[in-house]
Structure formats: structure tokens, C-alpha cells
Amino acid sequence: MSFQLNCPNCGKRAVSEFSFKCEYMERPEADADFKEWGDYIFLRENKKGTQTEWWFHRSGCQSWFLVERDTTNNTDHKSFWYKDLKQKK
Amino acid sequence: MLIKNSPLSGIYRRHSANTVEVSGWLMADDFGNPEKEQKHLQEQCVIADWSHLGKISLSGAKASSDAEKMIKGASKIKVLNTLSDQTSVAFRLTQNDYLLLTGSGNEESLLDKLKKPQSTLINQTGAMGCFALGGARRDEVLERSTAVDLRRDRVTAGSVLQSTLHTVSCTIYRTEDLDILVHSRTFSESLFDALMDVGIGVGMIPTGLSVLPVSFNKEDA
Amino acid sequence: MSRRIDSHEFYEVDKSGKEISFLFDGSVVWAREGDTISSALVASGRKIVSRSFKYHRPRGIYDADGYGPESLVTVDDEPNLLADRVLARNGMDVRSQNNWPSLDFDLAEINDVFVPFLPNGFYYKMFHKPKWLWPIAEKQIRKVAGLGSIDTAGRHNSRRYEKRYRFPDICIVGGGPSGLAAAKAALGEGKQVLLLDDHPELGGHSLHSLARIQESPFSELEGLSEHEGIRKLAAELQDNPNLEIMSGAMVFGVYEDNLVAAQWGNDLMKIRADKVILATGASDRHLVFDNNDRPGIMTARGVERLIMVHGIAPAEEAVVVTTHDGGYHTALLLHGAGVKLKAVVDSRASGTEGVFEKQLEDLNIPIYREMTAHRAHGRKKLQRVDVGPVKGGESFQSFDCDLLVTAVGLMPRLNLLSMGRGRPEWDAERQVLRIMNLPEDMYSVGEVEGPADISSLLQQGMETGLAAAKGNEQPKFNRKPEENIEALPADIESGGDHHFICKCMDVTRKEACMSIDEGFDQVESLKRYTSLGMGPCQGKSCHEAVARLAALDTGLTESDAVPTTMRPPAFPVSFGLLSGRAHHLGPIRRTPMHHCHIDLGVKFLDAGAWKRPDSYMDPQQEALYVRKGVAMIDVSTLGKIELSGPDVIEFMHFMLPGKFAKLDVGRTRYAIMIGEDGILFEDGTISQIEKGKYYISTTTGNQDAIYTLFQWWLTTGDYDVQVKNLSAGISGVNITGPKVREFLSSIIDLDFSNEAFPYMHNRQATLEGVPLNLFRIGFTGELGYEIHFPSEFGESLWNYFMEKGEPFGLKPFGVETQRILRLEKGHLIPGADTDALSNPYEAGVGFAIKDDKEDFIGKAFLAEFKQREIENRLVPYKLQEGDAIPIDGVAVIADGKPVGRVTSSRMSPTLGYGIGMAWVPAGSSEAGNHFNIRSLDGTNVIATVLDHAAYDPEGQILKS
DSSP states (O other): OOOEEEETTTEEEEGGGOEEEEEOOOOOOTTSOHHHHHHHHHOOOOOSSEEEEEEEOTTTTOOEEEEEEETTOTTSEEEEOHHHHHHHO | OOOEEOTTHHHHHHTTOEEEEETTEEEEEESSOHHHHHHHHHHSEEEEEOTTSEEEEEESTTHHHHHHHHSTTGGGOOTTBEEEOSSEEEEEEETTEEEEEEOTTOHHHHHHTOSSOSSEEEEOTTTEEEEEEESTTHHHHHTTTOSSOOOTTTSOTTBEEEEEETTEEEEEEEOSSEEEEEEEGGGHHHHHHHHHHHHGGGTEEEEOTTTSOOOSSGGGO | OOEEOSOOSSSOOOOOSOEEEEEETTEEEEEETTOBHHHHHHHTTOOOOEEOTTTOOEEOOSSSSSSSSTTEEEETTEEEEETTTSBOOTTOEEEOOSOSBOSSSBGGGHHHHTGGGSOTTHHHHHHSSSTTHHHHHHHHHHHHSOOOOOOTTOTTTTOOOEEEEEOOSEEEEOOSHHHHHHHHHHHHTTOOEEEEESSSSTTGGGGGOOOBOOSOSOGGGTTOBHHHHHHHHHHHHHTOTTEEEEETEEEEEEEGGGEEEEEETTEEEEEEOSEEEEOOOEEEOOOOOBTTTOTTEEEHHHHHHHHHTTOEEOOSEEEEEESSHHHHHHHHHHHHTTOEEEEEEESSOSSOOOHHHHHHHHTTOOEEESEEEEEEEOSSSOOEEEEEETTOSSOOEEEEOSEEEEEOOEEEOOHHHHTTTOOEEEETTTTEEEEOOOOTTEEEOSGGGSOOOHHHHHHHHHHHHHHHHHTOOOOOOOOOGGGOOOOOOSSOOOSOSOBEEETTTTEEHHHHHHHHHTTOOSHHHHHHHHOTTOSTTTTTTTHHHHHHHHHHHHOOOTTTOOOOOOOSOSSOOOHHHHHOSGGGGOOOBOOTTHHHHHHTTOEEEEETTEEEEEESSOHHHHHHHHHHSOEEEEOTTSEEEEEESTTHHHHHHHHSSSOOTTOOBTBEEEEEEEOTTOOEEEEEEEEEEETTEEEEEEOSTTHHHHHHHHHHHHHHSOOOOEEEEOTTTEEEEEEESTTHHHHHHHHSOSOOSTTTSOTTEEEEEEETTEEEEEEEOOTTSSSEEEEEEEGGGHHHHHHHHHHHHGGGTOEEOOHHHHHHHHHHTTOOOTTTTOOTTOOTTTTTOGGGOOOOSSOOTTHHHHHHHHHSOOOEEEEEEEOOTTOOOOOTTOEEEETTEEEEEEEEEEEOTTTSSEEEEEEEEGGGOSTTOEEEEEOTTSOEEEEEEOSSOSSSTTOHHHHO
16 A cells, blocks of 8 residues: 545645544434444445545544545545535535 | 753763753753754754743634734634744644744743633643754755655745654644754654664764754744 | 677777776676676676576576576675676675585586476475475475575674655656656756666666667757767756756666655665656567577677677677667677677568668678577587577577577566556567556656667657656657567477576476466466566566467467566565664654663563553562552553533543543542443543543553544534643653652642542642642552653652652552552453453443443443343452462363453462452352463463452552
8 A cells, every 4th residue: 555645634645644444434323223333333335436434644634534535546536524524415 | 840851851861962951941052062063054964952842732613713812923824834933933734723832931921812712722842842953964864754745845944744754743844944843752762863863874963952042033043 | 708898890988997806706806897797797708697596507697687587696695686787896795696516516407407307396296295294395495496595694784774755746767768858858847857767877778779869859969879869868967956866776666656666775765756757668578499598698788788888798709689670780789899790690581671780781791581599509608509490490500609699679678567557468569568558647658668769769758758747648659660570489499498488487488388288377377386487587587478478388369368467576675675774663652751760770661652661670579569668650651631611521421431420620530431332442530620621541552542532523523622632741650559648748738638638539739840630549459649740840750759759668660560469459451351342341340331321432332231141251360379370361261161261360469379350251250259270381270259359359448
């Protein structure tokens, strides 16, 4: 992995500056049934293609942000803030 | 009052630094040969410990208006840029994060200007180490220390960025004459050793405040 | 014999290099400055330079360019360097590799005689049964099959390797005509350009070409001969401030996002450019015929380089086999150097005349058409060459000679292009393998796209440089028909068993055919079975031959018979270069009191990046200082997070399973953290230190993770909370022991009485101008106060405590001692006593959960855990006096089966018997129950489950 990830604050940086958290998922309601919670905790889509992910600029501005990444081609991706995700929807 | 120690106190001992007390801090004045250190500053490169500098961080949605109260004009700074006056410099690290550096002992007067902070304000003076790299060959030390692009036409004087040097997270502030590295004090000694390790090959030596006194403006340097 | 030349018919010989000397296998070799080891060896008349990998066949300099394995040597104890690439230095000690007793007389050459008996996979087939035989056989095989040996004494450990970075606008790999032209064009657009070239002098193959430059895009070069023109072009660019030239840089890899990696001396250069132009050029094509590996068979460009760059006539008598005008050029250069040309053997029919062919004809040198090399004779050096028809069969003629030059077309150097994840494809028109699709922002130009003449190369280089500078797409270029060179058959089928395809691994056509017969009939499987292309050159010299022969012998189509993926490194790279400076391995975190600990003779413990005091003396003794007197430990590594703001309670109630609304100012409470999966991962304390200000202390390992996790939830949630990570700015000590109250009362102006400052409370005070937060907690099981203060005072304060504490017998203690003490008290450590399956109820910390809240992290899973029965429990236990202490991690046994495990086990210095914590089945977890612990030596000890703790079970000491 030597690709560069775009931090919405700091710009393009080596991917080693970042931490990957997980695919973006909506947290279930507190009273959702246990199966839904189990899926949320343990199941990941791991899509071939574009998926939205949580990344953290560990070695830089310490920001959490989202990345829409083509998992077949790391270099094609879009980075944006969480608040902009909400605007999108 | 007990003395405040730089995170490099062990380095001072190892390199037999001459120390001086500045605002309650025991800091290196020189490392035994100020003439030689001056010459390295002119012709090669030096590293000086400025860890005693006052450091204040502001975070959150109200960080910019709080920063404005402490340093006039700070709210207008663009992200990854800085604003300096005679005693202080403000870094805008993100839309909602500022780091202010100020002369040692000057933190209180800055904090006094902000009676009720609306943002997350931390006096980071003792939490962070700070080194100043001076001299024409400092680029050669930096290119061996970080994977981030520090090309002078892209990272111009007055800009600031955050990345790692020798895998240690640093805030890198560039002035005309210096590159200033602010980092967690816990890594200070290790970062100093790593910088010296690559720096020694390009003629870098440590120096103290008598050779490289604290200054944020080109005029005073 | 080869020799230095003083003059040459077609150019002026540079004789300025100072004379130097070095040792080769102990004999003195004279060289000129500017020589490579190879050129010096050739000049000195040496034919054999190395022995082949498997058959120990003698090998000589082949392309003088380091693309094959022939020139691997050991230099000053550093193995596997390319003599073709290493410049001769005065006094260097060069040794040949893989031979015994000597290079010229190698006993293992007997392997060669037994070729028919050493087929592919011979070793595996022969030695894999019986099983015991293989390790013995392997040892012997490794001895004879191999490369240089590593200097285990590490004599070059003092060498400095650096990692360095460059961020040019445009990075050009290859300083030949197209690379230079691209650089010139990009510089003209005002770009910052980095030009890497693997030779000491820029110019590539043009440095040894006599061709006239005509109609090139650069008028200043018009009419010059190529070697003059290229030097002029290089000199013109040399001083441009926007151009950085790295000569002698070996680019060994192109990685994702076009990261270019090169070895430049002892520096690893990592280059991230906006655009990358690969102008890596081409090498002479490999010609496969019988005994095609003999010393004295060389490539045309290798010979030209030796003549024109190093001023050497590499032989007495030469034969040139060619398929294009370039061979005639080489022949002319040989002729001009005084080498007797016995014949030029051209595979083409007549009527193909080029510029150099005409010139050569005028010299009356015999030219044989529609023929090529069939067979080489001579063992340690070439003596005779048979030539015959291109399709093989009977040979027509023999020539005595000591040099056979192969000029049979060019092979693009695709390695770096292929690392851009493109597959090579056979271009039938250009008769070369090419890579048609490059990643974004990567360009290729020059002979790597197929042979072309000098003006095409300059023109196309210029256009590509311009395209890259302007951000345009890769321009497409055609080749003039006369530029394409027809490839000869993949093998000249002239009989004999020694048609070498891969010289690195000693694989012949015959062996490849046998393997295909055995069913390995795809390029990929053929490679893996025969190890074709897996040697030191990594297929650089043979990938085309392998693919074409596979096609020939398997009937694969052209599109299927493509080389296997070429991976980095494209050139040998030293391990030192990849590892870099020691500091690249990882920084160290130190507390402010680090040097105080050293002064006290500490033994450090690595805790993540931290150095923590393990102990200063025997931990058992240190523990008794705590139990009987007073002692101090550095706890600065703990995480310290301050929370405040209108929503602070709501936030804490969501983040943590506990409740904190009733935690008054001045109170401190034990708290745990769990994940959404309900698993315990952290414990610590929460204190309200001022109205609305909550102070959380976390364990050392989780300080960054927890702060980062808080930040994530604050990014996604709507909480008006201020989170301050004070971990680095605040340091701390824990002073503990029966005498602590007396000691601290004597120096700090604060009422330490049990009534005024009870257990699990916090207070603030000032000491010598230093603000302190004091927390009365009991991790060690003894009366104790954790004192937090600004880190800049850490060193002074530690020394102050040690000095003022002396009359009270204050001693320092370390983490190992603390582990013993907490174990006596039965306190768990998350991550040590628990793992990723430990739920808080089973771990015995369910008391810290208040689940009657609307929502909090892990709520759903905790509810599920509560419904299930408890299966296992973490319990404190004790052993009998005199029982051996098992080590951490051993099994708990019931009915001969493991049913649990010991997580922590120590000797209790206070109680005089073994204590610990273990996971046991719920059924045997009642206090007073017994269970068996199986030690590593197989013996069992019987443990007794304890109710709370081994030491002070009722907490009398803690609370008084």
C-alpha cells in the first residue's frame, strides 16, 4: 500500500499517515433486535467497487473523515467531512 | 518554585550544555562552543530547543472567535496558515483548531484576554516540545526525516502543516529562516536523537538560546 | 586477448582516467578511474568472472550493463553486487562467488557434465523420501547452488543508509536521448524535474553511437554524431536550477500511486512526482543457441560500451551476428578499435542495406547472409563459433574467434512499466513485448516502446515531456518500418543440450521442454516449476525468451504467452537500504522523570513505545517497601482526559457503562469501558475535580485510542462537550505505603486525615508553586495517593519527593512490583487478565455497569450477556506455601482437559505463597473451591479460589 489519501484538511498524504476504522454504517437504534446489532458489529460488506469508509488522520490534523473509495483502485477516491455526508442525504 | 525542565534535560546532560534559566525553565544557552554553533547556523545547520515557549491550543466551533480575542486577526487566518506578531504566532491547523505559540511566560497575559473561553482551550506549554531548525542545510535534514512534501515553493514561509518526522507527529511551522517543530514532549528526546542521527551527516549540531534566540519574525532573527 | 586502446578510427579516446588498482580474487587488477569492475576485468584480459548457479558453468561479462547475473561479485565483504555497475575504486577487494576451490578451477563444474541427470525438480523428486534425508540433502545443495555469502561478522554495519524524499513536478527515469529530450521540454515549461539515470554519465546508449543526428527537434544538435550530440544536450541541461540529476541511481520499483523508489549510493530515494516518465530504454535481445552462455559471447551494446565509454578492445578476433544495421555499427566500432572481424553474420537476405552496413562493405569484411549463430565452442573462453541457417539444422561454417557479438534486436526494459500493473503484450509489428496501458500520470517513451532512431527518440521524448508538463495524455507514436527489427526464432534449433534460456537459474530449452511434457504448460506454472526468471536478474534478461519459447513449445497463443508479472526490486537492493536508520524502527516515549529513573539504576520495561520502570531492585523486595514503609512509582504514562461542557454527563453516560450524575466534586470512582460488542477493554477512574470538570485516567496502552474514540463519537454525535487530552501535559506519581500519610503531611499543606480525605476522593493542593491534583486510590492495596502535576515539573518534583522522603524511607518502585501488589489485592488488568472474549460480568466487574440507561455503547450486547448463564469467571486464587509458581498463561486442568487458564501468576512477598488470577468454569469459581494448574513441566499445583483478594480482603487498610 503506497497510495496517497486525500485528507479534507491537509491534502494528499501517504496512506501510512492515516488509520482506517471501518466501512461507514448507520448505528442501529438502542432497542433494535439483537440480530440487527450482531450484523452491525460483525458483518462487513467488503464491496468490490466504491464504498464509504471512516478514516482518521492519525499523523496529521487528527480529524475523522469519510472516504468514498474504489476498493479495486485505491487511487480513485473522494474525501469529505461527516457533516457533508448528512447534507448529501 | 521548583524549576521547569525541558523534555531534553537528558540531552543537555549528555552533551554538556550550558544552561540558563528563562521564566522558570532551565534551558540550554549553548552546547559548549557558541562560536562554532554560530558558524554552523550561518553555514550549515543547527537544532535549538525552544520547548519553554508558551503553547495554547484552541479547538471547537468557537476556536476562531476565541483566538481572535487573543491575537488580533487570528480569525481571518486561512487553514494551514499562520499570523505572527512580535511575541506570538497563531497557527490555524484546521477550521476548528488553533495552536498559539508565545514567548515563554507570556501564556498568562494571553489567557487573561479570554475571560470565558467558548472553545476547548488547553495550556499545552508543558505537554509539547519545540525545536527550531536553522541554517541553510536544514532542508537536507528534513528530507531525511519526513515523507511529507516540504518543497519551499509549495510550503512557503508562514505556512504550517502537521505530519510526522521519524514517525513522530509534529506540527511544522516554516518561517523565512527556520523550521519549527512542535511535538508531544514524550517523544522529544527520541525525535532529537533521530534528527541528530541524520543531521550529523549534513553538519547539524545542537545549539542553545544564546545562538538561536526565540523569534517568530524574520526581522528579529 | 582484450586490451586498452589509445586511439580509434571513428572518435577520440578519452585516456584521462587516473590509473588505479584493486584486487580480484587476490590478484591485482589495473584500472582507470571511470572503469567499472567489469570493464577493468575485461581490459585486464579476464574471461571468467563468475560461476553459474546450478552447473557452475564459467561465465564472463555479457552486457557490461548489469542486466544479467554474470557480473555478481562480492565487494569488500558485501555480496551480490554487480561488477558491471560498481565503479572501480583504488584498493577495493573484489571476490568472485559460488566456486570452490577457485573461479578458474571449480570442482562443482562436474554438475555440468551430469546435466542429463539433473533435470528440473531433480532434488525434490530425489530427496523428499525418506523424510529425514531432505534436511541433509538441502544442506549440501545449498552449499553448491548459490550466490555470495553474507558477511555475518557485519563488517559493513557502520555504513550509513538514509531514506530521502523528493517531490518533483516530473520524474524521469532514464537519461538517454528520450529522457533528456523529455527533461528539456518539461524544463522549458517551467517544471521542476528530477532525472534519474543508472550510469555515471547521462546519455544512455547514445554515448556509444556514431549515428548522425538529422532532423531532430533540437537544431543545435543537427549533424553531430550521436555521442557528441547527447553529451551536448546533457551539458546544456546540467546547470538548470530546476533540474536535479541523480546519476548512478538504480530505480528498483514503481509502486501504487506512482511512488518511485531508487537506490542512490547508500540512500533510498522515495520519489512522489506529479508525473512520471519512464524512458528506461532497451537491452539487446537474448539469442538462444547451443552453449550461448560461454565467456566471450557478448551483447552488441555491451561491446560498444566497453569500446567507446571505457576505451577497450574486448577481443582479438570477433564474429558479429546481427539482424539489423546496429550490428554493423558494432562491427565498425570493433574494426576501428583494431579487432579483427572474422565475419558479420546477418540473418536477413540481401537488399537490406543501412548506413553502417554500407560503410562496412567498403572495408571488405566478409558478410554472411541468412545465417546466424548455431553453436559456441570452448569451455573457459570462446574459441570457435559455428554458423548456419536461421531455422537451425546443419551448420555451414565455423570461425575461430574469442568474441561473438549478438546484435539480434532489442528488448524493451519493461520491469518498471510492468510494476504499474500493466501486462506485457507482443507487438507483432514492432516485434517486441510492450506495455500498452500505463496508470494515470505515468508516461513511457523511447526504446522501451520499441527500437527507433536517434531523431525519433529525441522528437518523441520532447513531445512526451511536453505532454507531461501540460498534463496532457500520453502521446501515441508510430514507428517507421525501417526502425522495427525482426525477431529471430525463439531458439536456434541447431542441436546440443545447452541452449540457455535463463542464465540466472541455469535453465535450458531442453529442461523447459521436459517440464512442459510433465504438464507445466503455462508460463506461470513453467516459471514456478523450472525457476525460469526467478534468479538475481528477475527475468530482466530472459523474460522475453521465456515467453516466446513457452509459446513455441506449448502452442500457447501470442496473447497467452506473456511474461509473468515483474515485481520490485528490478535491481538487487541491500537490506540495509530498506531498513534505513535505526530510528526508522520506532520512536521511544519517555516520561519527564526518565533520567531520574536511570540515576536510580532502573531496569526499564517496554510498554508500547514507552519506557517504564520495571523495577530498581528485586521486585519482591520493592513490594515489601510498599507494604511496610512508603514507596513511589512513576505513573505519567497513564492517559488523562478532562471532560466538561453542558452535555458532559450525557456524553459519559453514553460512552461508559457506568453512571456519574451522583459523583460529587472531590469524589473519584472506578469505571470500565466496553466496546459495542460488550467486551471489556479498559478500566480507570473518573473524578469530578471541579464543578462540571471530570477527569478520567486511562491505562497506558489505551490513552491515544480512547481520546481518538471520543473524538469519533463527537464527530458523529451532537454533544456539547469539551474533551481535553492532558496525557502528555500532566504527569504523575503514586506514593503509597503505610507511612505515606505521615510523609505527605510533612510537605503538602493539606489535611490527609481519613475523615478529611477519604478513600476514593480527590483534592487539589500546591507544593513549592506546583499545582497538584491528588487522588486517593488503592491499586496497590495500600494507603496511597496518586499525585498529578504539570509535566514540566516532573523531574524537579520527583527529585524533591525523593529528597524529602528520605527520612521516611521513601523508595522508588516499578511496574513489575506494582503488578505483584495489585495481584495480592486481586485487581485485574484489562488486556492482561482479559481478552477479546471477556465480558465484564464474567470478569467480575459487573458492579461498574448501570444498564438502566436509554442507550450507551455496548448496551445491546450486555443485555444479551446478562441473559446467558455465566460460563467462566475470572477469579483470584492462592497456592499452598512451597508450591512452585507457574508462569502466566498456563492451563487450568479438570479431568485431564484444559478448562481455563492462568492470566497472572506471581509469588506474593507479603504472604509467602503463590497467588494469581485465572479463568475457571463458573461451577468451580466459588470461594474455597480448588482447581488444578498444569505447569509447563507437566506437574500440577492445586489452587484455591479466593473470595476477594489475598491481601486485605475486607479493604480495611485501604479505607483507613
